[in-house]
Structures are given as structure tokens and as C-alpha cells.
Amino acid sequence: MEVMGINGKTRIALWVIGIVAAAALVAFLAVFFTRFEAGKKFVDEFFNWRVFEKTMPYVARGLWVTVKLAVISEVCILAAGLMVAMVRISKVKPFRFLAAVYIDVIRGMPLLLQIFIVYFGLAYMGLNLSQFVAGVIALTICYAAYEAEIFRAGIESIHKGQMEAARSLGMGYLKAMRYVILPQAIRNVIPPLSNEFIALLKDTALVATIGLAEVFFRGREMMGKYASVTPLMGAALCYLIITLPLMRLVQYMTTRLSMKD
């Protein structure tokens, strides 16, 4: 296959150059990290096996909290996002306006701020939520705004003839939505929603700021205790173990879905 007019010989040459360059980089880094003082210090700080061994089990236990927080939030987000999207496209102007305001205001504020507002705000009102529940609420409020826009785009991408055909058969608006529009729209929004889920998984780390002992919180705690960056690298590893396969899965689903068209 010819890619952009590059012929066989040039391709081989490019491969050789690439491999040589990569090998040179690896060799350089190996020498830097093992022979030079600055390099050795870096490895000792960031990838200290002794510290890693000691702290990793504790940090990794936060993964359960992180995943639980992300999954429970995601369920609430999907339901809330779909509902907001339906209101956003409804025929009733005041409702539509309210939904638009909600979506814009929430998307215009940092998530971190929203987490604080929910947790401390509700505490002032005498409603003492656990950090976990506050996290679920704040993440839902925030992400529902984004996912509502995704749902809306998905619904609006369905040709209006579909709604007309359904209504002409005597289906009410909600029935037409449920049996005709949404099944088609949801197929279109699976890839963007999956990307949102990956973003959500990472954003759960922000809930650490109100004291929820998830992965990042534990990593930071151990960093203080051992005076080493290594626990943070362990935390990074925890996120990657989940996000990397998810990203591949989304990629795979996206190509599968677009192939079907």
C-alpha cells in the first residue's frame, strides 16, 4: 500500500532511521539514569522499588473506591444527562431555557469548585453527607451537563423523518422517542459517552480534596509518610491499568460502529 506517495525503499529507510533513533534514546536514558548523579536521584525519587512495595497495596486499595465512585456516578449521570437533554429539546420554552442555563453554568465552572460547593455547602445547611455521596452528587451535577449535550447532539442527528414516520403511525412523542429515536441516537453517542466515562474516572481524583480515600488521596498520603514521589507513580499506574484498556475498547467500538454504517 502506498501511503502519501511514499515508495517501498523510502519506507524501509524511514523504519531504519526510526529504530536507530529509538535505540539511541533508550541507550542514552539507561546511561543517564544509572551512571549520572542527577539520573540516579530521579530514579530513587520516582521509582523506588522499596517504597513502591511498601505503599502500593495501600494505594491500590483506593482503586476500589475510585471505580465504585466512577461507576455509581456514571449511572446517575446517564439518567440525569438523558433527562436534561430531553428537557433541553422539549417544546416548552421555559423548561428548555432552564435546561440551557443549567448546562452552560455548570460547564462554565471548575469541577473542583462544584465539589466544594456540594460538600461544604450542604454541610452548612446541616446536611452532613459522606465524602463519597457528596462526590457522586457533584460529579453527577457536573458531568450530566456535558453528557446532556452529547445526548442532544445524538438525538438531533437523527433525521426528522424518523420522528414524523413514528408520529404518523399514531405513536405519542415519548413512545416515538423511546422506540424509534433513542435506540438510533444511543448507538451514535456510545463512543463520545465512553470518552466522558474515561474523563470521569480521572476526575474522581478531585474528590480527594474533600477527603475521600481513593487512589490519589492514598498516593498523596504515602508520599508524605515516606517522603517519596514513588507512591504517586503507583497511583498513576492504578489509573492507567483501567484507562488504557478502556481507551483501546472505545477505539475498537468506534471503528466497529462506523463500519456498520
Next chain:
Amino acid sequence: MSGEYMVEIVDLHKRFGFHEVLKGVNLKVKPSEVLVVVGPSGSGKSTMLRCVNGLEHATSGHVFIEGVDITQHGIDINAMRQKVGIVFQSFNLFPHLTVLRNVTLAPVKVKKMDAAEAEEKALRLLERVGLKEKAEAYPAHLSGGQQQRVAIARALAMDPDLMLFDEVTSALDPELVKEVLDVMKDLAREGMTMMVVTHEMGFAKEVGDRLIFMDDGVIVEEGPPEDIFTNPRSPRAIDFFSKILSHL
């Protein structure tokens, strides 16, 4: 209003913004009548048809279906629409459902028909339009002519008293037009009341009981198709038919 007419349109006006598309349409369609609607592009044919099943709201005037005014407030439009089937130029089949499910969806979800009964009925209808063997196929795998025949079967599954056809063969390759027109001819022969917007003058002559010529939002001429083709009176109709018939 008596139920003597299947459709009765009284002084129907429709405006989109400042653009008045229907400027006082009056029309009566008797049961079992096949009414052919012709006219230049933009004359309001589709809009009139869409007012008959409430896809467009009349700006003023009335549309009676079997004596019931569907323009009045509080009317159960979903119930009325079950009596009025419509077939569109662009098929509008549900792409995520098989042919069979396309046909059974409304009977099951709207009429609460038993699933097995609905399937049996759908298969009968598909047989009637010559597509029984495609029951499990998805719309994307059918030709335009086949999709349009499924669309007709889907509308018939609700047992409508009236069928609306809006240029249903215009999007089809010429060799596929006949299979769709044949299904429509059968329907007409079986006594279905039909309002058919079409440029197929052969069809109009063969099965049309009456033809109306619309221009600029009003009905300009009305009569037996043959008469109007051969003897149009208004200048606009003369112009229109000379263009269309010279293409045949």
C-alpha cells in the same frame, strides 16, 4: 359535519412565518375515492397532505377526518393518526429494526396488539407487497422500491381508512417505480381511500377518480384526470401539463 366524506378540508390556510403556503384550500374526498394531487414544486401539495394527518398545524380553517375536526384543540391526534396512513418520498423506515419489526412496532406499541398476532398480520401484509422473504432483513439491505413497499405495509398495519402518498416514487430509480405503483393500484382496487401526490400521469389516468391541480397554495383545477390532462383551462395548468406531458 356529517361523516359522509372521508376527508373534508374547509378554507385551510397555512403560514410558515410570513410565507403563506396554503391560501384557502377547500376539498372533499369520498370513501374509496382515489384523489390525485399535482402541481408545480412549492405549490403546497405536501403541506396540504401533512395537514391532513396533523404533521402540520393549520393556521386557520378546518380538516375533518370522518367528520371529526382534527384542527380543534384537545383532539386525540394519536388516535386520529391511526386512521390515516402516510407514505413519504424518503421512505423513513426505522433503520435499527428489521422489516418485520418495522411493520409490527406500531400495532404492538400503539394498538397493544398481541406480538404473535401482529407478526402474523405483518407477514400477510409483506406477502401482499411481495416482500415476505425479506421479513428478517434490515432496511439498509433493501432497494429503494423494496423499502417503499415496506413503508406501505407498515402504514397498512394500522388498518387506516385513508392513505396519503407524497411523491412516493420520486426518489426511486425508474426501473423500481412500477413495483411500487402496482402495490398502490392494488390498494386502490380494493377500495382504499387515497390522496396521492404524484408526477406519474399514467398512474393518475389509470386509477385516479379525480385530479386536483394546485398552484401557489390554492386548488386551481379539479376534475377527472383525463379531462384535465387533455383540456386544462387555466394558463398555469396549461403550462404545467405541457411541460410534464412532453417528458413522457
